[in-house]
Amino acid sequence: MMGRHPAFQQIRAFALADGNFAGRPPLAAHLEECQECRDEVSFVRQVVLVARERLAPAAPPSDWMLPRILARRDAGGVVILPTDREPGGPSARSPRIMRLTVALLFAGAGVAAALPGSPIRVWIRNALWAPSSEVPLQLTQPPAAARREAGVSISIAPGEMWVAVEGATPDVTIRLRVTNESALAVRAIGDAADAEFSPRASGIGVSRLNSGVLEVDVPHAAHRFALRIGRVTYVVKDGERLQVLAPGDSIGAQVVFSARR
Amino acid sequence: MDSTRSSGGWADETALLGAIRSGDADALGAAYGRWGNLVYAAAFRILGSASDAEDLLQDVFIGLPRALKRYEEQGSFESWLKRVTIRAALMAQRSQTRRREDTMDALPPERARAASRDPSDELTIAAAIERLPFEMRAVFMLKEVEGYSHAEIAALLGITSGASAARLFRAWRMLRTSVGTS
Numbered sequence: 001m002m003g004r005h006p007a008f009q010q011i012r013a014f015a016l017a018d019g020n021f022a023g024r025p026p027l028a029a030h031l032e033e034c035q036e037c038r039d040e041v042s043f044v045r046q047v048v049l050v051a052r053e054r055l056a057p058a059a060p061p062s063d064w065m066l067p068r069i070l071a072r073r074d075a076g077g078v079v080i081l082p083t084d085r086e087p088g089g090p091s092a093r094s095p096r097i098m099r100l101t102v103a104l105l106f107a108g109a110g111v112a113a114a115l116p117g118s119p120i121r122v123w124i125r126n127a128l129w130a131p132s133s134e135v136p137l138q139l140t141q142p143p144a145a146a147r148r149e150a151g152v153s154i155s156i157a158p159g160e161m162w163v164a165v166e167g168a169t170p171d172v173t174i175r176l177r178v179t180n181e182s183a184l185a186v187r188a189i190g191d192a193a194d195a196e197f198s199p200r201a202s203g204i205g206v207s208r209l210n211s212g213v214l215e216v217d218v219p220h221a222a223h224r225f226a227l228r229i230g231r232v233t234y235v236v237k238d239g240e241r242l243q244v245l246a247p248g249d250s251i252g253a254q255v256v257f258s259a260r261r
Numbered sequence: 262m263d264s265t266r267s268s269g270g271w272a273d274e275t276a277l278l279g280a281i282r283s284g285d286a287d288a289l290g291a292a293y294g295r296w297g298n299l300v301y302a303a304a305f306r307i308l309g310s311a312s313d314a315e316d317l318l319q320d321v322f323i324g325l326p327r328a329l330k331r332y333e334e335q336g337s338f339e340s341w342l343k344r345v346t347i348r349a350a351l352m353a354q355r356s357q358t359r360r361r362e363d364t365m366d367a368l369p370p371e372r373a374r375a376a377s378r379d380p381s382d383e384l385t386i387a388a389a390i391e392r393l394p395f396e397m398r399a400v401f402m403l404k405e406v407e408g409y410s411h412a413e414i415a416a417l418l419g420i421t422s423g424a425s426a427a428r429l430f431r432a433w434r435m436l437r438t439s440v441g442t443s
Contacts, residue, residue, distance in 0.1 A: 008433065016405070047436055048405050050386040051306075055406070059301035060315060062293050069293070069322045070286055079324030082348040083331045083341075180335050220336060240340055244412045249421050255412050 005037055006030060015044035151187035151215075152197040152204060160224040162203035163216050168229055168259035171211035176227060176235055177254045178218050178242060184225070185217040209259070229259050274338060282329045293322055299339060300346045306402040307350035309391050317353055321346055347403070347417060354395055389439035397432035404429050 006014075006027055014027050031038050059065070112120045161184050165174070172192060186204050188195045192212030198205035206214065218225050218237060225237035234246040234257055248257040271277035271291050280288035300321050305314035321342075332341060393401060399418065403409045404425070409417070411425040418425065 009430065012433065043437070043440070044433075046383075047386050047390070047440075050383050051390055051402065051406050054383060054387045055306055055390065055402075056302045057305055057311065059293075059297035059318060062290065062297065065297070065315070065318065066290050066293055069319050070289070072319060073289075073323050077323050078327070079320045081321065081324040081328040081345050082352060083328050083345055180333070240336065241408065242410050242412055244410060244422060247423075248412075249423065255422070 005034065008040070011037060011040045012044050015041040016048060148193040149187060149189050150193040150195070150197070151185060152199050153183040153185035154199050154201070154204060155183055156219050156222050157202040159202055160226060161222045162226045162228065164203060164205050165209060165214065165229045165259065166205065166207045168209040169211060170259060172209050172214060172259040174214045174216065174229070174234075174257045174259060175254045176216040176218060176257070178220050178237070181217060181219050182221065184219055184222060187215040189213040189215065229257075275334070278329055278332070278338065281326050284326055289322060289325070292325065296339065296342055299343060303343050303346045303407070304350050306406055307347055307399055308354060309398065313353065317346070317350055321349060343407070344417070347407075351399065351418065386440055389436050392439065393432055393435060397428050397435065400425050400428040401432040
């Protein structure tokens with residue numbers, strides 16, 4: 001039984017029947033004796049009920065809204081919507097702006113270099129035709145270390161699909177993303193390429209993972225999926241919902257974990 | 262009569278989407294009848310204003326034929342349409358710098374008192390939700406009403422999952438303070 005009041009996050013998870021809330025039994029026992037926390041549970045449920053019901057008005061009737069839409073369309077109205085493939089938020093536009101900026105800078109530098117006596121032209125001449133006594137300009141990059149990679153994939157199977165990582169050290173980073181591919185895939189990159197993979201009918205076991213990066217591609221078409229590291233479940237996919245149960249971060253469409261626990 | 266249309270409209274969603282793509286006005290009308298409420302509700306929950314939601318509703322249906330050319334027909338169309346609507350609403354909100362700058366702390370005293378009069382009053386709760394600062398309201402609505410995960414919210418808003426969780430917690434804290442049950 002709980003001696004103190006539970007944290008608000010626990011109250012919320014209990015009140016909204018959050019599927020990943022593990023502390024349900026002790027909290028239920030606490031609630032039997034604590035009016036204050038019962039009020040809190042009621043409050044959470046009531047707020048969400050109001051948000052779902054009162055803040056969901058019906059759309060305007062089509063008899064006057066549709067003519068407006070069609071009139072705007074017929075008048076040549078164009079609206080570009082931010083779709084999945086072409087998100088239009090500020091963060092998605094910024095790479096385009098960056099590319100444009102870089103292109104403009106290069107174009108400007110090219111024009112400046114073409115002008116006789118310009119500082120950029122002088123700098124390029126000095127750099128390329130420097131006296132031999134000076135340190136030679138290194139024009140080639142040292143050969144990059146070959147990227148080591150290993151992996152395995154299996155076709156989508158009925159029931160729950162899984163990836164189970166055993167014996168991972170805290171130095172391992174795991175990146176998970178949902179893809180439109182038709183296979184569940186894991187890729188070990190860098191030092192992680194020494195790992196062992198055990199593909200099964202509905203899942204993939206990964207062991208001897210000491211460091212590096214493990215990428216997990218979960219097919220969108222897999223209805224249920226779980227990522228487990230040791231005994232801990234990190235991610236659950238149930239239909240359209242992806243539940244992240246462990247502390248992680250998101251980078252673009254990826255969820256990134258460290259195998260700390 | 263087109264064989265893809267039943268007496269009640271378009272029986273086959275794929276055929277309906279194809280007709281919308283090709284600019285069929287009847288198909289757009291059928292789409293409005295089928296998904297207008299979904300689009301309007303999602304827009305209203307994010308924008309918090311009926312007139313803004315109506316504007317966005319128009320935008321979504323005007324832009325739908327073009328947007329459908331990028332729809333890959335994987336997963337539910339309703340989910341895709343809702344995501345597109347939410348993204349468009351977030352973009353619209355970001356471009357407006359006018360509203361929802363007032364926090365609970367900045368509420369006039371009489372409004373704050375009115376808000377804490379009766380915790381069980383649905384109007385009080387609805388008003389408190391509507392007064393949440395936009396970034397918190399968006400996370401609150403996406404999580405508690407639309408049912409998105411923090412990872413999905415993070416992708417929609419361009420923030421981290423942790424930031425999404427933190428905003429949700431702050432939203433709840435503000436609501437408790439506003440409704441007066443703390």
